[in-house]
Amino acid sequence: MAYFLQQLINGxxxxxxxxxIAIGYTMVYGIIGMINFAHGEIYxxxxxxSVISFLALSAAGVTYVPLALLVVLIVTMTFTAAYGWTxxxxxxxxxxxxxxxxxxxxxxxxxxxxxxxxxxxxxxxxKPLQPIVSGGFVLLDSGDFEVQISYLQIFIILLTVALxxxxxxxxxxxxxxxxxxxxxxxxxxxxxxxxxxxxxxSLTFVMGAALAAVAGMMVTLYYGVIDFYIGxxxxxxxxxAAVLGGIGSLPGAMLGGILIGLIxxxxxxxxxxxxxxxxxxxxxxxVLIFRPTGLLGRPEVEKx
Amino acid sequence: xxxxxxxxxHTFYGNIEALKGVDVSVETGEIVTLIGANGxxxxxxxxxxxxxxxxxxxxxxxxxxxxTGTETFxxxxxxxxxxxxxxxxxxxxxxxxxxxxxxISTDPSYFTEDLKRVFTLFxxxxxxxxxxxxxxxxxxxxxLAIGRALMxxxxxxxxxxxxxxxxxxxxxQIFEVIREINEQQKVTVFLVEQNAYHALKLAHRGYVMQxxxxxxxxxxxxxxxxxxxxxxxxxxxH
Ligand SMILES: Nc1ncnc2c1ncn2[C@@H]1O[C@H](COP(=O)(O)OP(=O)(O)OP(=O)(O)O)[C@@H](O)[C@H]1O
Ligand SMILES: [Mg+2]
Numbered sequence: 001m002a003y004f005l006q007q008l009i010n011g012x013x014x015x016x017x018x019x020x021i022a023i024g025y026t027m028v029y030g031i032i033g034m035i036n037f038a039h040g041e042i043y044x045x046x047x048x049x050s051v052i053s054f055l056a057l058s059a060a061g062v063t064y065v066p067l068a069l070l071v072v073l074i075v076t077m078t079f080t081a082a083y084g085w086t087x088x089x090x091x092x093x094x095x096x097x098x099x100x101x102x103x104x105x106x107x108x109x110x111x112x113x114x115x116x117x118x119x120x121x122x123x124x125x126x127k128p129l130q131p132i133v134s135g136g137f138v139l140l141d142s143g144d145f146e147v148q149i150s151y152l153q154i155f156i157i158l159l160t161v162a163l164x165x166x167x168x169x170x171x172x173x174x175x176x177x178x179x180x181x182x183x184x185x186x187x188x189x190x191x192x193x194x195x196x197x198x199x200x201x202s203l204t205f206v207m208g209a210a211l212a213a214v215a216g217m218m219v220t221l222y223y224g225v226i227d228f229y230i231g232x233x234x235x236x237x238x239x240x241a242a243v244l245g246g247i248g249s250l251p252g253a254m255l256g257g258i259l260i261g262l263i264x265x266x267x268x269x270x271x272x273x274x275x276x277x278x279x280x281x282x283x284x285x286x287v288l289i290f291r292p293t294g295l296l297g298r299p300e301v302e303k304x
Numbered sequence: 305x306x307x308x309x310x311x312x313x314h315t316f317y318g319n320i321e322a323l324k325g326v327d328v329s330v331e332t333g334e335i336v337t338l339i340g341a342n343g344x345x346x347x348x349x350x351x352x353x354x355x356x357x358x359x360x361x362x363x364x365x366x367x368x369x370x371x372t373g374t375e376t377f378x379x380x381x382x383x384x385x386x387x388x389x390x391x392x393x394x395x396x397x398x399x400x401x402x403x404x405x406x407x408i409s410t411d412p413s414y415f416t417e418d419l420k421r422v423f424t425l426f427x428x429x430x431x432x433x434x435x436x437x438x439x440x441x442x443x444x445x446x447x448l449a450i451g452r453a454l455m456x457x458x459x460x461x462x463x464x465x466x467x468x469x470x471x472x473x474x475x476x477q478i479f480e481v482i483r484e485i486n487e488q489q490k491v492t493v494f495l496v497e498q499n500a501y502h503a504l505k506l507a508h509r510g511y512v513m514q515x516x517x518x519x520x521x522x523x524x525x526x527x528x529x530x531x532x533x534x535x536x537x538x539x540x541x542h
Contacts, residue, residue: 175408182394182405189392192354194380194409194456298396 002142007269008262009139013153013222015261016160020215021238022245022253023167024084024208030184030248031204032096037107038087040235041114042209046080046216047226048118051127054220065132069155076217077210083114084209085202093198111231118228126227129220156218163214164254167207171250180204184248233277237264240284246297255295306365307332307460307492308353308384313362315345315352322348324516325362330460335486335493337503337524339537340513346496347389349513350462354379354386366460380409385458389465389496391449395438399429402437402448406455414457421489422451425481443474450478454485460492461485467499475499479506500537504528512537 021043028036053072062068091110095102136150171177182190183200191197219234220226241260245252260280267279287294308330315323322345330336338346352359355376364372366382374382385406394402403422407415423430426447432440440448446466453461463482467475479502485491497503504510504524512520512533520530527533 175404178397178401178404179408181397181401185394185396186392188356188376189388189394190405191356191376192380192386192388192392193405193452194377195405196375196377 002140002145002147003269005140005147006145007265009147009149009153010269011262011265012258013156013261014264015258016156017215017218017222017257018234018238018241018260019254019257020160020163020211020218021234022241022257023164023250024212025239025242026245026247026250026253027180027204027208029242031180031201032092032103034092034103035107035239035247036092036205036208037104037235038091038110038114039208039212040231040233040238041111041118042080042084042087042231043212043216043219043234043238044226044228044231045083045114045118046076046209046213047220047230048122048127048216048228049079049213050076050217050220051129051226054129054132068132072217073214076213080213080216081206081210084205084212088202088205093201111235115228115231122228124228126225128225131224132221152221156222159214159218163211167211168250176200176203236284237277237280240280240287242294243292244283244287244294246294249294249296249298252294252296305332306330307334307367308494309363309365310349310353311363311365313349313352313359313364315348315357316360317348317357322516323352323359326513326516326518328511328518330492330494332459332492333486333490334509335482335495335507337495337497337507337510338513339497339500339503339510339527339533340519341536342498343515344513345516346513347464348516350386350388350464350494350496353384353462380456380458383457383459384462385453385456385460386462387449387453387464387466388462391445393437393440393445393448393452395436397437398434399437399440399448400433402452403429403455406452409456415455418455418457422454425454425484426451443470443478446470446474446478447481450481450485454489454491458491460494462494462496464496465498466495467497467502475502479503482506500533501528504533 024039025036028034050072053075057068057071087110091106092103095106133152133155136148138146138148140147171180179190179195179200182195183197187197237260238257241256242253244259245256263279263283264276268276306329310326310328313323313326314321326349340346353364355374359372363370366384371379371382394405403419407418428444429447429451432444437448450466466478482493483506486493495503495507504527507524509523510527511518
């Protein structure tokens with residue numbers, strides 16, 4: 001029981017991170033019907049920007065942890081969002097009216113380019129970072145096993161919940177969110193009503209990138225090491241989360257992310273750590289075969 | 305005063321020429337109707353006014369301003385609103401959300417007042433506020449499409465076949481509302497219709513389009529009495 005609880009906590013933490021990345025996949029898919037294969041790289045870039053900003057802050061003598069976290073969060077979101085915006089402008093927008101596969105190919109190219117760019121700029125070796133947030137609680141002590149939750153895990157889970165709540169409110173209640181949903185459902189009609197569709201798509205990329213940036217920062221804090229290659233695996237897993245939840249569905253991406261995190265944690269905890277990635281890809285295959293619309297997705301055929 | 309003037313407009317879909325030099329003008333305060341057979345180019349003309357697709361030749365002038373090259377999303381801010389072919393309700397949004405989308409180009413302070421006006425025209429929409437657009441009946445969707453178009457406070461309303469697929473009673477109701485919008489709210493209306501009888505009775509003037517060109521024009525009454533129009537669009541009941 002204690003062990004189970006520990007895996008649950010670890011799984012939720014991982015799931016929060018996947019969920020934040022998955023939102024970017026699902027929103028971009030929703031609005032332009034394309035899988036942004038470079039999204040994993042956006043997250044990787046977020047991780048690098050956060051490492052660099054942490055190092056810069058400590059060099060500047062900022063030692064107060066909450067301040068450092070806040071500054072890094074803002075800097076990382078801003079710069080990563082700029083990457084997201086730029087990618088859409090140069091790699092996808094010119095191909096918007098091209099054949100269906102064109103932007104997909106461009107996305108894969110962009111993904112390779114970004115990996116190589118970071119490798120060139122930052123080197124191929126892993127980047128370590130001292131623990132910034134340490135300590136935690138013992139939740140339960142069953143004699144031979146202690147269930148712990150670290151302050152960092154609490155930070156990750158709470159920040160994710162806050163971001164997801166804020167984001168959901170934005171999509172459902174604000175006029176920007178409404179415009180985004182309108183563009184998803186009928187871009188031409190949205191334009192007739194006065195929505196600048198290009199700008200709305202840009203903003204969607206910016207938001208997805210900002211959330212992935214937070215995930216990148218969290219992973220940096222959580223694992224303490226990153227390299228230019230982390231975007232690939234995390235990207236595929238978050239994509240799996242988005243598909244599991246139902247691609248195009250915002251609550252689906254969140255739910256899918258949490259489930260993938262839990263599956264990975266429990267698989268590692270009870271079966272084998274080596275095959276934890278296999279478990280996730282196994283899920284992807286099963287979902288694609290048996291329920292391609294995902295848990296909360298809607299069938300493609302529903303059209304008026 | 306001329307509100308909208310379409311001068312020698314050509315529009316292509318790829319290499320299909322859908323409009324082959326169309327001239328139409330709409331005076332302020334009028335209801336002008338455009339009738340014509342399937343595939344004549346009526347919807348294309350309405351969409352060309354809004355820049356989707358764009359005219360490849362000719363000029364479109366609205367209130368003295370050349371809008372031929374204006375971005376689609378800017379058009380509504382100039383005072384032109386369209387309820388397009390097929391209604392294009394956002395199916396997974398509520399009625400209220402659809403109406404809010406209609407108001408996206410206007411000052412939010414008008415919203416409550418404009419919403420009330422639309423609900424007065426179409427009381428059913430008020431009762432269906434929270435229902436998803438895609439689950440409305442055809443008639444309700446049409447009312448929502450017109451209501452949504454009105455939410456942007458247009459001076460020129462473009463309507464594409466508002467009576468399509470509706471029961472005769474509802475058709476009458478819709479045409480009644482169009483008259484009301486025109487007379488009481490002083491909105492100029494450019495109306496595309498298959499229901500030529502009703503449209504010509506309602507409109508001050510009409511145009512008949514054939515394969516991408518204007519074949520005939522006149523007052524509603526003249527066209528109703530015209531032999532060719534009767535033969536092509538009116539005989540066999542209305
Ligand atoms: N997106 C498109 N791509 C290619 N051709 C098109 C497209 N839309 C319309 N057309 C063609 O342009 C011509 C005019 O079509 P349009 O829809 O304007 O006709 P319409 O007068 O509105 O007809 P209806 O009364 O049936 O609605 C038709 O020949 C049609 O096939
Ligand atoms: Mg038509």
